Amino acid sequence: MSNNELLFLVLFALVFYTYVGYGILMAILVALKRLIFGRAGSKVVVNRKMDSGAESQSGAGAEWPEVTLLIAAYNEEAVIANKAENTKALRAPAGKLKVVWVTDGSTDSTNNLLAKYPEFKVLYQPARQGKTAAINRAMTLIDTPLVIFTDANTMLNEEAVEQIVACFSDQKVGCVAGEKRVHAAGSTSTSGEGEGLYWRYESMLKELDSKLWSAMGAAGELYAIRSNLFEPIKNDTLLDDFVLSMEIVAKGYRIEYCKNAYAIESGSQNMKEERKRKVRIAAGGLQSIWRLRKLMNPFRFPFTSLMFVSHRALRWSITPVSLFALLPLNVLLVIDEGGPLYSVLLLLQILFYIAAVIGRALDNRGRSAGVFNIPYYFLFMNINVIAGFFYLYKKRGDGTWERAKRS
Numbered sequence: 001m002s003n004n005e006l007l008f009l010v011l012f013a014l015v016f017y018t019y020v021g022y023g024i025l026m027a028i029l030v031a032l033k034r035l036i037f038g039r040a041g042s043k044v045v046v047n048r049k050m051d052s053g054a055e056s057q058s059g060a061g062a063e064w065p066e067v068t069l070l071i072a073a074y075n076e077e078a079v080i081a082n083k084a085e086n087t088k089a090l091r092a093p094a095g096k097l098k099v100v101w102v103t104d105g106s107t108d109s110t111n112n113l114l115a116k117y118p119e120f121k122v123l124y125q126p127a128r129q130g131k132t133a134a135i136n137r138a139m140t141l142i143d144t145p146l147v148i149f150t151d152a153n154t155m156l157n158e159e160a161v162e163q164i165v166a167c168f169s170d171q172k173v174g175c176v177a178g179e180k181r182v183h184a185a186g187s188t189s190t191s192g193e194g195e196g197l198y199w200r201y202e203s204m205l206k207e208l209d210s211k212l213w214s215a216m217g218a219a220g221e222l223y224a225i226r227s228n229l230f231e232p233i234k235n236d237t238l239l240d241d242f243v244l245s246m247e248i249v250a251k252g253y254r255i256e257y258c259k260n261a262y263a264i265e266s267g268s269q270n271m272k273e274e275r276k277r278k279v280r281i282a283a284g285g286l287q288s289i290w291r292l293r294k295l296m297n298p299f300r301f302p303f304t305s306l307m308f309v310s311h312r313a314l315r316w317s318i319t320p321v322s323l324f325a326l327l328p329l330n331v332l333l334v335i336d337e338g339g340p341l342y343s344v345l346l347l348l349q350i351l352f353y354i355a356a357v358i359g360r361a362l363d364n365r366g367r368s369a370g371v372f373n374i375p376y377y378f379l380f381m382n383i384n385v386i387a388g389f390f391y392l393y394k395k396r397g398d399g400t401w402e403r404a405k406r407s
Contacts, residue, residue, distance in 0.1 A: 005337065008329045011322040018319040022310045026208035033212060064096045065168075066144040067161060067224075071101045072131050073110055073152035080113040084120070086155045091162050101152075102138040104128060131220075133235040135244075139227070148224040149241065150263060154180075156222060160261035164224045167256045174229050174253025175245045177215045178222030179203050179262040194377030195274065203259065205311060210257035213303040216311045218245040218255060222263035229253065236396070237291070238284030242312075246292050249304055271363060271380070278381055282388025283395065285316030320382040327353070353379070 001009075069087065076083075087099055100121045103110050105128025114122050123138050139147070148164060150156060160178060167176045180203070182196035206215045220241035229248050237243050245255055289312070296313065298305040327349050333342040352375050359376030362368065 002337065004329060004332055008326065008333055011326055011329065014314070014319055014322050015326065018310070018314045023205055023208065025310075026205065026212060030208055030211045064093050064165060065146050066096055066098065067092065067146045067148060067165060068098045068100055068142050068144040068227075069148045069150065069161070070135070070138055070142065071099070071150055071152055072134055072138075072220075073101055073103045073106065074128065074131070074134075075106050075108045075110060076103075076152040077109040077113055079153045080110060082155065083152050084114075084117050088119075089158055090156060090160060091158050092165075097161060098144060100138060100142065102134045104134040104137070129235055132233060132237045132240040135240060136232040136235065139230050139232070142227060145227055146224055147227050147230070148222070149220060150222050151220055151265075154221045154263040154265045156264075157260075157262050160222065160263075163258050163261040167258050168224075168226070170254075170256065172254050173256045174226050174248040174251065175218055175255040176224045176261070177206060177210075177218035177245065177255050177257050178224075179206075179257075179259045180219045180221045181262050181264050183264050183266050194373055194380070197374070198377065198381070203257075206257045207259060209307055209311060210255065213307065214249055214254040215257040216246070216249075216255070216304075216307050217242040219263075221265055222261060226253075234291075237287070238280060238392075238395070239288050242284070243288050243291060246288070246295060246308070250292070250295055250301075275380075275384060275387075278384035279387045279391045282316060282385040283392035284388075285312065285385075286388055286392050289313050289316060316385060316388070320385040323382055324386075356380075 069090070071083065071087070073080075090097065098121070099119065100123060101114055102123045103114070104123070104125050106124070111122060111124055114120055123134075123141065125137070135149070146165065146168060148161065156178075164176045164178065167173055180199050182199050209215045218241050223241060223245060225244070225248060229251060230244070231247060233240060233243050233247070249255060292308070295301050295308045296305050301308075327346075330342060330346045330349055334346050355372050356375040356379045359372030359374075362370075362372060363376065
């Protein structure tokens with residue numbers, strides 16, 4: 001076997017494992033765990049009868065811990081009314097749910113609109129230092145044992161708080177990750193549908209991770225932590241939700257994935273806006289790999305290290321580079337080695353790239369990309385991971401970022 005053949009095999013195996021093989025491995029391990037240990041430890045689903053009125057005077061209501069819903073908002077005047085009504089509809093025993101908005105740096109009508117809701121506490125300072133700095137500041141002023149984080153532009157299901165609180169009945173759970181659902185209606189087909197497809201796949205992996213040991217990180221649209229486990233993170237952190245939640249895993253706690261608590265968010269307005277998100281997330285991923293490098297030590301974190309590297313670190317580092325290296329390497333193998341196998345693999349790669357180009361062309365014309373959406377969005381994500389290297393260098397020391405426009 002030549003060096004080029006060996007390299008191609010290694011890179012191909014790495015790409016396959018990252019995007020397909022890891023999910024298969026998790027499904028097998030979860031099935032084995034269930035076979036050996038049974039279904040003990042399954043998540044509790046709370047009684048739907050527990051609402052803000054029915055249980056407020058009961059023993060069940062009295063046992064509830066106080067919970068703070070912390071909403072980070074920067075110039076969110078367009079969504080304040082909807083988010084406020086959505087928040088007031090959340091089910092929880094009377095007096096147990098506090099709502100805090102942190103609106104640092106906002107220059108639009110966000111604060112004026114929030115003044116119409118005296119039941120909400122608003123934290124504001126004129127300086128804009130980024131979302132991470134705002135969360136660090138807000139957490140010093142919160143005294144409830146549980147904090148639920150959510151974004152201003154995401155809507156939660158009514159039972160979200162109940163479901164999240166139920167997960168904390170397990171003392172090993174230090175963080176609960178809700179499910180993110182992308183509403184694609186009104187967005188261009190590729191940005192909305194592509195993001196929605198990605199998050200359905202990502203949600204499946206998170207659920208498998210959680211069933212085996214712990215979800216690998218939480219999304220800022222909806223997650224919760226035990227307040228006593230919070231430690232301030234650096235203000236220039238780009239993925240505050242991921243780093244904050246994984247630091248809790250480093251303390252020996254689990255992140256429980258709760259698909260019965262979900263946040264609905266509109267897809268990006270178009271692929272240009274989606275690119276802003278993907279590049280920032282990729283840069284934040286690279287940043288978090290270094291800042292959470294202790295979690296890659298298999299002697300300290302045997303399960304977590306495997307899952308963190310497989311589910312996160314590879315995606316944000318060498319796998320995208322490996323993916324794009326496969327095509328020129330395959331060409332060399334066809335020229336140097338020949339043989340039907342390498343010719344077929346080259347043909348399949350070329351067809352995949354052609355399908356992505358067709359998807360992009362259809363999207364540019366405002367038409368549905370259909371099945372071509374999958375290769376287009378997949379390559380789009382990986383190209384932006386590489387762009388994230390340059391974004392991270394440019395934004396070093398700066399935790400602010402430009403929000404992508406939603407449909």
